[in-house]
Amino acid sequence: MTARPVMNLAPGAPAARILGFGSHQPDRIVTNDDLSQLMDTSDQWIRDRVGIIERRFGEKEDVLVDYAVAAGTNALADAGVDASEVDTVIVPNCTMPSPIPNAAAQVAARIGVPNPGAFDLNAACAGFCYGLGVASDLVRAGSAKKVLVIGAEKLTDVVDPTDRANAIIFADGAGAALVGASDEPGIGPVAWGSAGELVDLIYMRDHRWIYQEGQSVFRWATTQIAPIALQALEAAGLQPSDVDVLAPHQANLRIVESIAKKLRAKGAREDMVVADDIKYSGNTSSASIPMALDHMRKAGTAKSGDVVLAVGFGAGLSYAAQAFVLP
Known part of the structure; x- marks a missing residue:
């Protein structure tokens, strides 16, 4: 044989x-x-x-x-x-x-x-x-x-x-x-998942217009997303105090601030810089995190070598987070 x-x-x-x-x-x-x-x-x-x-x-x-x-x-x-x-x-x-x-x-x-x-x-x-x-x-x-x-x-x-x-x-x-x-890790493991039972919270109405149940999405994001961000830190062997920049998906400034508050309650520093690009860019879905970080680097509020904690969340419902080092 x-x-x-x-x-x-x-x-x-x-x-x-x-x-x-x-x-x-x-x-x-x-x-x-x-x-x-x-x-x-x-x-x-x-x-x-x-x-x-x-x-x-x-x-x-x-x-x-x-x-x-x-x-x-x-x-x-x-x-x-x-x-x-x-x-x-x-x-x-x-x-x-x-x-x-x-x-x-x-x-x-x-x-x-x-x-x-x-x-x-x-x-x-x-x-x-x-x-x-x-x-x-x-x-x-x-x-x-x-x-x-x-x-x-x-x-x-x-x-x-x-x-x-x-x-x-x-x-x-x-x-x-x-x-x-x-040669050394610059991107940590991804912590991701989904909540398919909540699929109807964000969908295409009449197969044409994006629609979301705003209050329901707000409650879900402000209670469920910070723990995902913490999972990403744990997977990378990092502590909340190691994070220099928090870059959540720019969905809503109140959601962004809620996530930051929950992370600070777990040990993130008061001087952790929090992306707030939504103020001048709105919600750009999959573009919002890299766009916010690019703007922050140009403005000098984030710099090379900073440890970033990024967390995205949206329709599906889907979510993902990881830590990485800014170039």
């Missing part, structure tokens, strides 16, 4: 890290006062409920792929890496107009990445953390050397402009991170 052949495995890297960040937003700024001209709302009402002051809306002719290309290009420039060195592109998103073709292959071609593995990933607002976890594991397994993860959304395409509760929240943009090999 002939012995069964033994297959080879690709040599993996000891660890993975983020090499660079980039982001992109459309030019059009929409203030709360602008929205009050279109619906029954006011600047104070919006600030009190979600913390948003302004957000960015794309033009009708814009497409999600445009934002992803710009953010991905900026991440490569930040890392000092040529597009030819990238071998995998992942585009977390939930607003592609059609599931076929995917965004990732188009984005890769336009950036100049030659023949990469390319796929989209839909975990809604948890998408970036899911994508970062996959990218890190691909590098450590030897399946990829450099992975470009780009959370990109054009949420204005799927928001009913007459739905006051949701139209004030969502916005457009993209955020990207380039992941590569490292």
Whole structure:
């Protein structure tokens, strides 16, 4: 009897890290006062409920792929890496107009990445953390050397402009991170999961408009997400006091502040910097975490070497968290 052949495995890297960040937003700024001209709302009402002051809306002719290309290009420039060195592109998103073709292959071609593995990933607002976890594991397994993860959304395409509760929240943009090999861990294990029994809390109404049960989502996020963030720290062998920057999904400023308060009650430092990009960018779903971090690095509120705790959560309901070091 002939012995069964033994297959080879690709040599993996000891660890993975983020090499660079980039982001992109459309030019059009929409203030709360602008929205009050279109619906029954006011600047104070919006600030009190979600913390948003302004957000960015794309033009009708814009497409999600445009934002992803710009953010991905900026991440490569930040890392000092040529597009030819990238071998995998992942585009977390939930607003592609059609599931076929995917965004990732188009984005890769336009950036100049030659023949990469390319796929989209839909975990809604948890998408970036899911994508970062996959990218890190691909590098450590030897399946990829450099992975470009780009959370990109054009949420204005799927928001009913007459739905006051949701139209004030969502916005457009993209955020990207380039992941590569490292001798020491720069990205911790992902802590992820889902609560499929709550799927009806966020869904596409009439298969066209994004809709969420705001109060129910708020209660779930403010009670269930901080423990997931703590699980990610434990998996990475870190303590809450080790966190320099907390970067939750920018869903609602009150949710962000609640998560930070719960983490500080568990030992996080008072000087831990908390991302609040929602104030000026709105909720950009899978783009919100990398976009917030890119903005914080440019503003100097987050710096190279900082330990970040990121946690995403959204439709599904899906959630994911991990710790990583800023490049």
